[in-house]
Amino acid sequence: MDKSVIYATRELPGLVEWAKHNGQFQVEFNKEDRNLTYDELNEVAKASDALITVLSDNIDKSFLENNQHLQGISNYAVGFNNIDMDEAKRLGIPIGNTPDVLTEATAETALLLQLMMARKIKRAMSAVRDGNWTAWEPTVFNGYDLQESTVGIIGFGRIGQSFAQKMWQLYKCNIVIWPRESAKRAECNFPFRVVEKEEFFQLVDVVSMHCPKTPETENLINSEFIAKMKKPFFFINTARGDCHNENDLLLGLREEKVLGVGLDVTNPEPMSRKSPLLKEENCVVFPHIGSATKKTREQMTLMCLENILASLKRSPLPYSVYDPFKV
Ligand code: GLV
Ligand code: GLV
Numbered sequence: 001m002d003k004s005v006i007y008a009t010r011e012l013p014g015l016v017e018w019a020k021h022n023g024q025f026q027v028e029f030n031k032e033d034r035n036l037t038y039d040e041l042n043e044v045a046k047a048s049d050a051l052i053t054v055l056s057d058n059i060d061k062s063f064l065e066n067n068q069h070l071q072g073i074s075n076y077a078v079g080f081n082n083i084d085m086d087e088a089k090r091l092g093i094p095i096g097n098t099p100d101v102l103t104e105a106t107a108e109t110a111l112l113l114q115l116m117m118a119r120k121i122k123r124a125m126s127a128v129r130d131g132n133w134t135a136w137e138p139t140v141f142n143g144y145d146l147q148e149s150t151v152g153i154i155g156f157g158r159i160g161q162s163f164a165q166k167m168w169q170l171y172k173c174n175i176v177i178w179p180r181e182s183a184k185r186a187e188c189n190f191p192f193r194v195v196e197k198e199e200f201f202q203l204v205d206v207v208s209m210h211c212p213k214t215p216e217t218e219n220l221i222n223s224e225f226i227a228k229m230k231k232p233f234f235f236i237n238t239a240r241g242d243c244h245n246e247n248d249l250l251l252g253l254r255e256e257k258v259l260g261v262g263l264d265v266t267n268p269e270p271m272s273r274k275s276p277l278l279k280e281e282n283c284v285v286f287p288h289i290g291s292a293t294k295k296t297r298e299q300m301t302l303m304c305l306e307n308i309l310a311s312l313k314r315s316p317l318p319y320s321v322y323d324p325f326k327v
Pocket of ligand 1: 055076077078079080102239290291
């Protein structure tokens, strides 16, 4: 019998090692240091039985229609907004993802952005690099205290809960959640309150996004949102760049309605190096590194492979977004 072909659209940590020990499968991957184009993606899919995709791969309706032979796709991410789920369901193609393992790393990334903004680290490091550190400064780099500030979490899933817990443990922050639906399954060992939109606007000092991209969350943080916020606030996004409007954030910073912008995700990605946000002293941008620790990324590879092996056997996926084999 021919070996099943598993194709990964990028080289993933631990993939080659796994392939060495699992010779019953033919494991292929994109050996170039870049994402595949849509046409290339179609071409490799034709020769494969199952795919491991990354979040920049556009697995849309026509891709799925043209590749109905695929026995499974596992996204190397917790988010799956790059995949047309309705079409995958219609065609019965199982879809997997990598939840949980990246929760800590991503929440830590949000914390890092918050700390860098609060302590004006971009400005401080630039001063050292540019030769502007000429004396010990009593006034220049003074930042904000986070103690007992109010953190507003949009998207209270695993990652939102983990970030909230860190802010509560470290700074006794008040945690408020909006919208209500995202707090449905929350069981937390720290206090939080679910509030209505108006109260959120009144109370919050830090807005942190942890929601998926949906029609409700797309472009949610825009000039209208910023205008409604009562206090100047820090904005953190480690979820999806589509949920914020970068021009509006820039205006917010300039008008001092926004104290700092901390982004691990941008709109579009990659962010243009000409983005005016990059010139703002209190805007910190990371290149979508939320899950980027060695251990997390290796675990994500193994989870994708477990998903793919299950889908090839037509048995339930251990980490599924859509699973036609679930009983
Ligand atoms: C990263 O953005 C992910 O969804 O895992
Ligand atoms: C969403 O899946 C999360 O982990 O917050």
